[in-house]
Amino acid sequence: MPNTSLRRFTRYLQTGWLSPRRVRFWLVVVGVAYTLVGFFVLPWIIQYVAVDTVRDRSGHELQIDGVHTNPFTLTLRVDGLTLSDGDDSDLLRWNQLSANLSWSSVINRAWTFSSIGLDGLMVAEERFASGETRLTRLVESFAASAEAPAEPAPLPTLRVEELRVEDATFHFANHLRDPSAEAGDEPARTRLSVQDIAIAVDGFSLAAGARFPAQLSGQFARGGAFDFDGRVQVLPTPAFEGEASIEEMALAPFEPYLRQTAIVRIDSGALNLDGTIRRDEGEPLAFLGSAGIDILRISRSSDDVTLIGWKTLRTDRLDLRLGDERLETDTVRLEGLSGRIVIHEDRTTNFGRLLVIDPETTPEGGSSDGAALLGMTIANIEVTDGSVRFADHSLPLPFSTYIQALSGEITTLSSESAEPARVELEGQVEDYGLASVGGTINAWQPMRETHLELTFRNLRVPDYSAYTVRFAGRRIASGTMDLDLDYTIRDRQLDGQNNLVLRDLELGERMEAPDAMDLPLDMALALLKDEDDVIDLDLPVTGNMDEPEFGFGQVIRQALGDAIGSVVEAPFRFLANLIGAEDEDLGTVEFPAGRSDLTPPMRERINALRTALEKRPALALELPGAFDPALDGPPLRRRSAMDELRKRxxxxxxxxxxxxxxxxxxxxxxxxDYYPDTPLEKVRARFTTAAEDSPEEETFDALSYRNHLAEQVVAAQPLTEEDLKALGNARAAAVREALMASETGRGIAARRLRLLDPVEVDSGEGERVAMQIGIAPD
Known part of the structure; x- marks a missing residue:
């Protein structure tokens, strides 16, 4: 009986449910249902669940324009997704996400995608003044609404054969306090953006230790580009290694971060990096390659005055290892440096006044010699074509100047060595001055041990009249200055042995200045000027660098002469100063040997002397004509011989x-006629020799013969003292006529130009005969 029932049931299945017609029917039903669910139901479910889950668990709004799935190709496409934050700001957005799931995922029991593509991705992150960010708030809201699992769920096994991200954008906003803002003002919002981001990854995997090739590139919104080409690892710890570069990244967007330490403005500047970058379990970040910052200009926020900048700052090798906390570089080349350094009356500097001081982090005493954050070694710094504006208002005679063509070297700087760096710099001051800086400095602890020598030469004092007016109520009319600043700092104690030298100093007009000292400067200058018209001042400077209290020695101590004496002893130098021709010796007129005409340089000197005499109408000149027998004799005899030749x-x-x-x-x-005892035949014989190729023939050197006769004729010419005096008188007359003549029609009156008896002079090895002019009252 049981067997009969079993056979009946089997026959029923074969003729009923398992009949070919019924199987075909149910396959069609399943296929249709799979198709309907895959194409129509599943997209709706995905969109509904995603929007509802985000709203319920985080309170954020998620909008999706459309979801498309293909159950046969296992593809998913999500169009127009936007995730908004609580304040309606877009937190995440993309144009299209496409994913192609591989059928092998079913067999391998792993999420395997043949490709994933993301187009038009936008991520907007923002850090608030409280420290939280939009993304951390999103994560925390999801975590708060979910029950904490007993154990963290393992990450799924995932592999993506081809991952592509195109036209992505990342925005980062930060709320930073502006140190220059009023107390109570809200932090300012600053924004950094990266656009045109492209990511290409092949063989992406979450397997532990799996590394896969990856490429990343993009553009900085304010200028510049970046690129990475290497290999990346996700688990167990994120790691990467490859070639990376940053080209012309604008530094201006980072100004708000710099303002946290100094109230300045970044007007221009671009960062360049090119090398190998690495991160792994033992190294947080390492970089090895070239680096540079070009066209940098940093100015004060209050105006357009440049504080510091340069054309190029580059090194061929920068080795950064955060794991070892070390930074090393080869030679750093600094080209086109420009800067402004000001020492104010209270010994503070313009840079120090711009620094932002946080009382909570500043140690008691106002400063710190803390160690560097990184162990740093810079091989050396080469400076070319720099310029610096320097001013020191703390000196008794305030000093300001412009240094250009600054070049030199700073030797190895190391934060791990007590050996100070050696400084050797030199530059041009204004048009004709010289500045040099030498000495040693510990860059990381300058207050512990520093010795710098700043030397300035041939500075034009009139350029600094604005400071002398404030100091003494007088302008500077003329003069030059040499300045030696010798500063030694040891254990925060300053010892400065400075020296100020003034040459040919002349005071100008008086000017009202409320803070000017009431000093008898005219008498002081008369006492201070030595026989060379030099004022030499020693300016000792001492004090504590934390609370500088400097004492200056008495600078007016010595009397070395008076103004009237210097004028009498050097009258022509005084006249030259009157017309701004300090380098001209107006009391000397030089003549070529045997001549009385004025050369162009001497005519220019005579013109300058005439101009000076016009400013001093009570002066008369004494003109003693000069002659030198040794220098004037030969050309006078030659001229006499020529005259005799013309006659004959x-x-x-x-x-x-x-x-x-x-x-x-x-x-x-x-x-x-001159040498009757010397036959010409004998003279000719001296210049006649036998021919080399034929001893029987003779060769006569006619040119040498004629030159010899000419020399003998010249030497035979008579030269009397009257001839030499006549030349001297002619020279004095030439000077007198030049002084009386003038292109403007205003020459010196004849009564003021006295011709004296000629005098004999000794020109030594010189090629000119110098006539010394005398001066006397009219």
Whole structure:
């Protein structure tokens, strides 16, 4: 009986439920249902569950334009997704997400995607003054609404053969307090953006230790680009290694972060990096490659005055290892440095006044010599074509200048060595001055041990009249200054042995200045000027660098002369100062040997002397003509010989020569007259030699013969003292006529120009005969 029932049941299945017609029917039903659910129901479920879950668990609004699935190709596409924060700000957005699930996921029991693509992704993160961020608030809201699991769920096994992100954007906003703002003001909102982000990953995997190739690139919204090409690991710890670069990244967007330490403005600047970047379990971040910052300009926030900047700052090797807390570089080349350094009356600096001091972090005493955050070693710094504006208002005579063409070197800087760096810099001050800086400095602990020597030479004092007016109520009319600043700092104690030298100083007009000291400066200058018209002042400076209290020595101590004496002893230098020709020796006129005409430089000197005499109408000049027999004799004798030659020639010659063939016979006659005891045949024999190729033939050197005759004729010319005095008188007359003549028609009156007897001078090895002019009252 049981067997009969079993057979009946089997026959029923075969003829009923398992009949081909019924199987085909149910396959069609399942296929249709799978298709309907996959194409129509599943997208609705995904969209509904996603929107509802985000709203219920976080309170955020999620909008999705459309969800599309294909149950046959296992693809998913989500269009137009937007996740909004509580204040309606978009937190996350994309144009399209596409994912292609591989059928192998069913067999391998792992989420395996053949491709995932994300287009138009936008992520907006914001950090508030409280410290929380939009993303952390989102995560915390999800965590608060979910029950904490007993054990963290393991991450799913995931593999993506091809992951692509295109046209992505990341915005980061931060709320930072502006140190220059009024108390109680809300922190300012600053924003950084990265756009055109592209990510390409092949073989993405969450397997422990799996590394896969990845490429990342993008643009900074305010200028610049970045790129990474290497390998990345996700688990067990994030790691990556590859070639990375940053090109022309604008630094201006980071100004709010710099303002947390200094009240300044970044006007321009671009960062460049190119090298290898690495992160792994033992190294938080490491970089090895070249680095540079170009076209940097940092100015004060209150105006457009540049504090510091440069054209190029580069090093070919920058080695950063955060794990070892070390930073090392090869030579750092700094080109086109520009800066402004001001020492105020209270010894504070313009940089110090701009620093933001936090009383909660500043140690008692106002400063700190804390160690560097990183162990840092810089091989050396090379400076070329720099410029610095420097002013020191703490000196008794306030000082300000402009240094250009600054070049030099700073040797190895190391935070791990007590050995100070050596400084050697030199530059040009204004048009004709010189500045140099030398010495040693410990860059990380400058208050512990520093010795710097700043030297300035040939500075024009009139440029600094604005400061002397405030100091003494007088302008500076003329003069030069040398300044030596020798500062030694040891254990925060300053010892400065400074020296100020003033040359040819002349005071200008008086000016009202409420804070000016009531000093008898005219008498002081008369006492201080030595025989060389030099004022030499020692300015000792001492004090504690934390609370500087400096004492200056008495600077007016010595009397070395008076103004009237210096004028009398050097009258022509005084006249030159009157017309701004300090370098001209107006009391000397130089003449070429044997001549009385004025050369162009001497005519210019005579013009300057005439201008000075016009400013001093009570002065008269004494003109003693000068002559030097040793220097003037040869050209005078030659001129006499030429005159005699012209007389004896029986024909007209425009420019006769004493050694020409055309005048040989006349010169021979003159030679015979001057030297009757010397036959010409004997002279000719001296210049006749046997030919080298034929001893029987003779060679006569006619040119040497004629030159010899000319020299002998010149030497035979008589030269009397009257001839030399006549030359001296002619020279004095030439000077007198030049002083009386003037292009403007206003020359010096004849009565003020006295011709004296000529005098003999010794020119030594010189090529010019100097005529010394005397001065006397009119």
């Amino acid at each position: 020639l029986d024909r007209e010659i425009d420019d006769p020569s004493l050694s020409a063939e055309s005048t040989r016979e006349t010169i021979e006659k003159m030679f015979t």
